[in-house]
Amino acid sequence: MESKPILFYDLAGRVNKCYSNNTWKIRLVLNYKAVPYEVVHTEYPDIKDLLISKGVKPNVIDEYTWFPFTLPAVTLPNGSTVQNSRAIVDELERLFPSPSMRLDNGYTERAIRLAHDLDGAWGR
Numbered sequence: 001m002e003s004k005p006i007l008f009y010d011l012a013g014r015v016n017k018c019y020s021n022n023t024w025k026i027r028l029v030l031n032y033k034a035v036p037y038e039v040v041h042t043e044y045p046d047i048k049d050l051l052i053s054k055g056v057k058p059n060v061i062d063e064y065t066w067f068p069f070t071l072p073a074v075t076l077p078n079g080s081t082v083q084n085s086r087a088i089v090d091e092l093e094r095l096f097p098s099p100s101m102r103l104d105n106g107y108t109e110r111a112i113r114l115a116h117d118l119d120g121a122w123g124r
């Protein structure tokens with residue numbers, strides 16, 4: 001059976017260049033794992049309707065989660081769509097374990113905390 005490529009929803013720059021640090025996280029993981037994917041360039045005003053149409057549940061807003069619907073998001077080969085970088089990476093790691101992202105190396109959670117601290121320091 002032929003497997004469908006992953007759909008990777010990225011933000012559309014003026015010349016369809018990948019510019020978002022958040023979506024780059026997932027592009028890097030897909031490239032590292034050499035997973036076939038197709039890019040779907042998406043405009044900010046379309047994110048919400050796109051993800052709702054794919055059955056994505058809104059994020060619960062808290063100190064670190066500002067938007068109910070965000071990119072990056074991916075549609076996996078089974079047709080389910082996932083938003084939020086960490087959730088996406090966990091799914092990619094489960095589906096494509098090699099090469100591993102080594103998420104259990106102790107640095108991942110530290111990096112997430114550091115990113116949160118830096119966001120705060122930049123006057124959110």
Ligand SMILES: N[C@@H](CCC(=O)N[C@@H](CS)C(=O)NCC(=O)O)C(=O)O
Nearest residue numbers: 020022067069070071072083084085
């Ligand atoms: N924690 C999220 C953050 C993603 C995020 O904030 N993405 C921005 C684009 S860089 C977004 O989609 N914002 C939606 C909006 O501004 O309405 C992740 O890494 O997946």
